[in-house]
Amino acid sequence: MEYVLQSERKFPAGKYDVIICGGGTSGVFAAIAAARKGVKTALVESKGYVGGIAAEGGCGLHSFYNLWKAFPGTEKRKVVRGLPEEMINRLTALHGASGHNETLMNYGYDSDTLCVDVEVYKYVAMQMLHEEGVDIYVNTMVAEVLTEGSRITGVVIVNHQGSQVLLTKMVIDSTGYGDVCARAGADYTEPNDYAVANSMGIGGIDIDKYYQFLKKNDALKEYALGPRSGRDGQIIRVDGNWNKLDSNFGKKAAELGMHTVTTTLHDNYFMFIKLNYHMPVSPTDVKELSAAEFELRRRQFEALKLLKEVIPGSENAFIARTSPAVTIRRARCISCDYDISNEEVINGVHFSDDVFSYGFHDEAPHFQVKNGETYGFPYRAMLVKNMENLFAVGMMVTSDHHAHMSTRNTVSCMAQGQAAGTAAALCVKLKKDNVRDLPYKELYATLKADNVWFDQDRQ
Ligand SMILES: Cc1cc2nc3c(=O)[nH]c(=O)nc-3n(C[C@H](O)[C@H](O)[C@H](O)COP(=O)(O)OP(=O)(O)OC[C@H]3O[C@@H](n4cnc5c(N)ncnc54)[C@H](O)[C@@H]3O)c2cc1C
Incomplete structure (x- = not known):
C-alpha cells in the first residue's frame, strides 16, 4: 500500500x-x-x-x-x-x-405480524x-x-x-x-458473527399458491392473515419447511442461504426473499464486501430458479426489486x-x-x-x-x-x-x-x- x-x-x-x-x-x-x-x-x-x-x-x-x-x-x-x-x-x-x-402459526416466535x-x-x-x-x-x-x-x-x-x-x-x-x-x-x-444479505422482491408469484402448496405437503411452518391488494383476511406472511417437501429443495435453499419466509401486501408479489452469505471477514473489508455483492446477486438468480421449480404457477416470476447494497446484521x-x-x-x-x-x-x-x-x-x-x-x-x-x-x-x-x-x-x-x-x-x-x-x- x-x-x-x-x-x-x-x-x-x-x-x-x-x-x-x-x-x-x-x-x-x-x-x-x-x-x-x-x-x-x-x-x-x-x-x-x-x-x-x-x-x-x-x-x-x-x-x-x-x-x-x-x-x-x-x-x-x-x-x-x-x-x-x-x-x-x-x-x-x-x-x-x-x-x-395475529400470527396464526409459530406465534412462539412473534405473536404479531x-x-x-x-x-x-x-x-x-x-x-x-x-x-x-x-x-x-x-x-x-x-x-x-x-x-x-x-x-x-x-x-x-x-x-x-x-x-x-x-x-x-x-x-x-x-x-x-x-x-x-x-x-x-x-x-x-x-x-x-452473522451472514450479510440481499433481500429481493419477486413479481409474478402467488403467495396463496405457496401457502396451499405447503399446506398440501404438510410443510407449512408459519402464516398470518391481513390486508392485501385492498382485501382483508388474505395471506400476508408464509414460511415453509422445505426439507419436508423434498430434502433436495431444503439442501439447495440452505446452500443459497435462502430464507423461505416471505411477506407481502400485494397480489402476485413476494416482498422479501432473503439471500444470505457469511463473509470470511467483517463487512467493513471493502474488497470482500465487493465480492459479497456479486456472490449475493448470483444467489438471487439461483434462488429465483429454485422458487420457479417449487412454487406452482410461478414460471414467469422475475426479480422485481433488490437492495441497492448488501445489508448487514452487524x-x-x-x-x-x-x-x-x-x-x-x-x-x-x-x-x-x-x-x-x-x-x-x-x-x-x-x-x-x-x-x-x-x-x-x-x-x-x-x-x-x-x-x-x-x-x-x-x-x-x-x-x-x-x-x-x-x-x-x-x-x-x-x-x-x-x-x-x-x-x-x-x-x-x-x-x-x-x-x-x-x-x-x-x-x-x-x-x-x-x-x-x-x-x-x-x-
Ligand atoms: C437481511 C436482513 C433481514 C432482517 N430481517 C429482519 C426482520 O425480518 N425483522 C426485524 O425486526 N429485523 C430484521 N433485521 C434486523 C434489522 O432490520 C436491522 O438490525 C435494523 O434495521 C438496523 O437498523 P440500523 O439503524 O442500525 O441500520 P440501518 O437501517 O442499516 O441504517 C444505517 C444507515 O446508515 C447509512 N450509512 C452507513 N454508513 C454511512 C456513512 N458513512 N455515511 C452516511 N450514511 C451511512 C446506510 O446507508 C443506512 O441507511 C434484518 C436485518 C437484515 C440485514
Missing part, C-alpha cells in the same frame, strides 16, 4: 445542534425526535433515500407487542409506542403497512423528516470526524459537491457500520457505558435509566423474554465509552450475540433512535456538554410525554 500526504484544505462549513449520521432504521427516528424538540438537526445518509434496512431487508417488523400468544393468560400489550407507532399508523393509513395482525411496503416506507420516512424541518443530506457520506479531546466537533461529509464540514454539539452514529465511532477513536470489536460493535446481556434480556430486567421497553427475541422459542414480559433498554447502553457527545444506536450496540438477537431488531432500533434523538436535543437545550450529565428524570418525563411506553410503570 502506498500512502499520500494531503496538504491543508479549506472546507465550507455548516453549523448544527445535532447531526445524525446514517438515515436508516434508527437514524430516521433520531432525526425526527431531535428536530421536534426545536434544535437545529441534520441527517446525513449515503443513499438517495432514507429508511435503511427497514426498507431493504426485513420481512416483518419485530415487534411492537409482547409475546402474548406464546404465554397463554398473559396480557396482550403494545410495548413499543411513541414515534415508531406514529410512523406505522401513517403507513397503514396509506396502505403501506398491514397494521397489526406487521408487514410494510418498502417503497411507501421510504416516502413516508422522508415526508416526516421534511415536516420536522430536518436538513436532509442524502447521497452524502460521512467520511471523517473532527475531534477535540473526547468531543466530536464536526463531521466531514462527501457528495457530488465535494467535501464539506458540518460543525455540531451532539452526534448520533446510526450508520449501522459504526463509521463515526471508529473515526472518532472509540473502542469497538468486529465479531463477524459490522462494528461499539463499546458503550453499559452492555446488556442475554440473561438480562430473557429475565426481563428493567433498569433505573430505561428509555423504552422491548419483548421480542429473534431466537424464540429457544430464547424468549420470560412469561411474555419485557426488558428495559438503558440510556447508558447507547453512550459511547470515553466520548462526551456521541451516541451509538441500532445494530451496533450490544456485544452478547444472543442479546443482540433481540436489540438489533427493527422496532428496537426505531425506539433507540427516538431515545437518542430526544436525549441529544435535551442536552443541547439544557446546555449539557456531556451526555452523562443529562438528568435522567428529564429524559424520562420527555419520552413519556411523547408516548413512549415504560412497561414497568403499568398498573
Whole structure:
C-alpha cells in the first residue's frame, strides 16, 4: 500500500445542534425526535433515500407487542409506542403497512405480524423528516470526524459537491457500520458473527399458491392473515419447511442461504426473499464486501430458479426489486457505558435509566423474554465509552450475540433512535456538554410525554 500526504484544505462549513449520521432504521427516528424538540438537526445518509434496512431487508417488523400468544393468560400489550407507532399508523393509513395482525402459526416466535411496503416506507420516512424541518443530506457520506479531546466537533461529509464540514454539539452514529465511532477513536470489536444479505422482491408469484402448496405437503411452518391488494383476511406472511417437501429443495435453499419466509401486501408479489452469505471477514473489508455483492446477486438468480421449480404457477416470476447494497446484521460493535446481556434480556430486567421497553427475541422459542414480559433498554447502553457527545444506536450496540438477537431488531432500533434523538436535543437545550450529565428524570418525563411506553410503570 502506498500512502499520500494531503496538504491543508479549506472546507465550507455548516453549523448544527445535532447531526445524525446514517438515515436508516434508527437514524430516521433520531432525526425526527431531535428536530421536534426545536434544535437545529441534520441527517446525513449515503443513499438517495432514507429508511435503511427497514426498507431493504426485513420481512416483518419485530415487534411492537409482547409475546402474548406464546404465554397463554398473559396480557396482550403494545410495548413499543411513541414515534415508531406514529410512523406505522401513517403507513397503514396509506396502505403501506398491514397494521397489526395475529400470527396464526409459530406465534412462539412473534405473536404479531406487521408487514410494510418498502417503497411507501421510504416516502413516508422522508415526508416526516421534511415536516420536522430536518436538513436532509442524502447521497452524502460521512467520511471523517473532527475531534477535540473526547468531543466530536464536526463531521466531514462527501457528495457530488465535494467535501464539506458540518460543525455540531451532539452526534448520533446510526450508520449501522459504526463509521463515526471508529473515526472518532472509540473502542469497538468486529465479531463477524452473522451472514450479510440481499433481500429481493419477486413479481409474478402467488403467495396463496405457496401457502396451499405447503399446506398440501404438510410443510407449512408459519402464516398470518391481513390486508392485501385492498382485501382483508388474505395471506400476508408464509414460511415453509422445505426439507419436508423434498430434502433436495431444503439442501439447495440452505446452500443459497435462502430464507423461505416471505411477506407481502400485494397480489402476485413476494416482498422479501432473503439471500444470505457469511463473509470470511467483517463487512467493513471493502474488497470482500465487493465480492459479497456479486456472490449475493448470483444467489438471487439461483434462488429465483429454485422458487420457479417449487412454487406452482410461478414460471414467469422475475426479480422485481433488490437492495441497492448488501445489508448487514452487524459490522462494528461499539463499546458503550453499559452492555446488556442475554440473561438480562430473557429475565426481563428493567433498569433505573430505561428509555423504552422491548419483548421480542429473534431466537424464540429457544430464547424468549420470560412469561411474555419485557426488558428495559438503558440510556447508558447507547453512550459511547470515553466520548462526551456521541451516541451509538441500532445494530451496533450490544456485544452478547444472543442479546443482540433481540436489540438489533427493527422496532428496537426505531425506539433507540427516538431515545437518542430526544436525549441529544435535551442536552443541547439544557446546555449539557456531556451526555452523562443529562438528568435522567428529564429524559424520562420527555419520552413519556411523547408516548413512549415504560412497561414497568403499568398498573
Ligand atoms: C437481511 C436482513 C433481514 C432482517 N430481517 C429482519 C426482520 O425480518 N425483522 C426485524 O425486526 N429485523 C430484521 N433485521 C434486523 C434489522 O432490520 C436491522 O438490525 C435494523 O434495521 C438496523 O437498523 P440500523 O439503524 O442500525 O441500520 P440501518 O437501517 O442499516 O441504517 C444505517 C444507515 O446508515 C447509512 N450509512 C452507513 N454508513 C454511512 C456513512 N458513512 N455515511 C452516511 N450514511 C451511512 C446506510 O446507508 C443506512 O441507511 C434484518 C436485518 C437484515 C440485514
